[in-house]
Amino acid sequence: MGGLNDIIKKQQEALNKPEEDKIEEVEQLVGFIVGEEEFAVPILSIQEIIKPIEWTRVPFVPDYVLGVFNLRGNVLPLIDLRKKFHAPSAEIDENTRFIVMKIKGEDVAFVIDKLTSAIRIPKKNILPPPETYSNEDDIIAGVGRLDDGRIITILKVDNLIKREEIVPERD
């Protein structure tokens, strides 16, 4: 009986191990372009990706908050990542997308120029942001080097927008 148990144990270990390794070592990301740079966010933080639709301007907000729009009956804020990253602004074209992400339990949409690809990157290839990067507001989680030599900036989704920066404190 002991022998059988051992075999079962080994089997289970064999089953579990590779998967654990995967979860441990590989990050799944979605890459996109804003301005001249390629960025990425964890795939699990993305709710959905939609084509641009009409939005409504909102007063008294920083310029990177474009306004709000209706996504199936919910009113979502729309953030322009170009403006947020101080890149020159561009017209909306057929590649432009809204990425809807959950930030602190709330759905927020971000305008990006173009989607690139889904990315699987080993964790060891992700380095902390270099000192030279301007990482104000702790937006960057790290920098990833892909097999084809591309360099992507991985964003900390939770820090992308902050309420206190958007709505001025009321007196």
Place this chain on the structure above:
Amino acid sequence: MDDLQELLEDFLVEAFEMIEEMDQDLVELENNPDDLELLNKIFRVAHTIKGSGSFLNFDKLTHLTHHMEAVLDKARKGELKITPEIMDVILESVDAMKAILEYIRDHGDDSSPDVDIEPIVKKLDAIVNGNQQSQTQKEEKKEAPKTVGGINLDEINPDNLDELDLSSLSPEELDQVLEKLVEDMNTSPEEEGIEEVEIVEENKEDTGEKKEENKEDKKEENKEIEKKESETLPSKKTSTEVTKEEQKKDLQKKIISTKEQTIRVDVKRLDQLMNLIGELVLAKNRLIKIYNDVEERYEGEKFLEELNQVVSSISIVTTDLQIAVMKTRMLPIGKVFNKFPRLVRDLSRELGKKVRLIIEGEDTELDKSIIEEIGDPLVHMIRNAIDHGIEPPEERRKLGKPEEGTIWLRAYNEGNMIVIEIKDDGRGMDPEKLKKKAIEKGIITPQEAENMSDKEAFMLIFKPGFSTADKVTSVSGRGVGMDVVKTNIEKLNGIIEVDSVPGKGTTFKLKIPLTLAIIQALLVASQEDLFAVPLSNVIETVRIVEEDIYTIEGRSVLKLRDEVLPLVNMADIFNIEKVLMPEKYLYVVILGLGATKIGLIVDRFIGQEEIVIKSLGEFLKGLPGIAGATIRGDGRVTLIVDVASLMKLAKETHNKKLVTDSLKEVKKKKEKPSDYTVMIVDDSPMDRKIMRQALEELGVNIIEAKDGLEALNLLKQNDIDAMLIDIEMPRMDGYTLAQEIRKYNKYRKLPLIAVTSRATKADRVRGVEVGMNEYITKPYTKEYLQNVIRRNLKL
């Protein structure tokens, strides 16, 4: 444990309700001290609370109620006359009961260290002690209370049987109670028993005929009494048993019927339901919009009729559903009004004034959340009316008024609003006196006072730090009251109106929206942006010309009939970029909130619509001037204005910017001809050249297009100030182009000038129809064309 908790909650809800009612009844009783029916009702309430209280082991509460009950019992038996002094003590004990109940609600026990009932109990005892006999009787009972399910067995006797709250007893407990009853009757040749029977008889003689509803009970009592008097014990026993059976049946009936009538529902569930209905209303609006589009496209098709039927029926059902759910959240305003008879009584006694309160419309219903907010402001206003409004009796007599002052508290519906009116026939307010006071206190300047109408002067009482009472009393005049009223009413998006005639009295009108979740709104456009303004705050809309705007002390105001209103451009409040040229007429929304009114310049009125308020989410909520957003029929998001916050912003803008300057802003940007751009649309290069030459002499910039489609694209990409349009062109002709351009709000005022050789009257009419401003027939002189352009660009 849970059962007990549930029981406790039920007890509290019931007790609070009963006490509220009792408060009112007591005040009424003071006016009609001989109303036995009322006395009995009050006695029953006290008895029920005592019973349930003792069942839940609230000794302090039971102790207090017991003594109070003793007083009421004596009054009920005609041994005690209720004087105002005695009433003070009774009311005091009711307050103590309330305080204890509140403590129970918050802490779960009745230790309530803040409430000292001993002095009240002593006072109650003193009243009862007027008759020694009955006091000792009560005393004895108190020593050994034997209780079954909240009912003190020693207290039970045939005459208070119908006051017992038997509904809370289990069948076993009920049996015990009834056994005790039978036992009582068997041992009847006791002095005490006979005494009680005699009292019941008296009671019956007094009121028996008047009371229709209690007839049956009385009959039973009658029977019992007869039996007792005939002193035949065995037969009496059987009769009691019969009564017992009937009583049981009655009771069961009662329990069943109350169970069927109401259920308690968590407010959260209703809120959830309301949210779902909100979604449904949005979907309905959307459906209607789609139907209208489809109708245009497929005019005359058969399926339209069917679609129309479905859309209308969904729309009707949705509206009914919405009203039905809204109604489940509604409570009669009587819930708030009920506490005022007591308040008025206490205050008038305290201030030595005679005041009568007349309440009307207490059945008018309001949303629960609003009911909760409305109480405090009303208390303040009624206090004020008694303290400041109603004169002391001597003064009133001298003035030839009846000694007793009257306060009317009235509620009624007016459209989507409920109006609460508080009116007194007191001394009224003198606008000049108010102005003087306001100047003294530095609230307004003498110049401002001069320009003020009487109505505006009355509104001064709502300014913080304003108080007209010469002496400060504990009742009012602390200079906070009316300010609080204003804040509270504003929170509810309500409006306050004041009217007063010196010597005759004052009327306050509070207008409050019925509900807060789904509202009627006026949709307006400021430049290109749409906003929804809650209709409850829109007093009126007016069309004015620039000449109607006056500047007083560096601020823009609008004179509207006898009022002078601050005037602000909505685009300035929200920093909206100005792209539209101002027209001859300006559109103004007169907004009212609390005691304030302003005029808000918008660029267009879109119309009235029912909207559902949605939050802007964690990141955007709380933006100044914005209450939320709504999704309209076309799926677009429209921002909803937060009137209270907008008023604040408007005040700031009003101090900073003149409307007349703001209106010039668009014009200002363009001064020289080179600031302007004119587009020439013509398929003939020759014709374009002729026009170009004429325009170059003017010094304006020129953009050329070969046909309508190209022109439309160029228009969107460039800032164009006027267009010269040929009619006959390939791809898109001039009429269609004009039609397309006029579809955009932004280009509504863009000068479109037709330049064509088609000169018939029909052509001209067509041109006007599609939105052309001018019609130039080829050939024309250079000067003529230049003049037309100059005129249209206002060069």
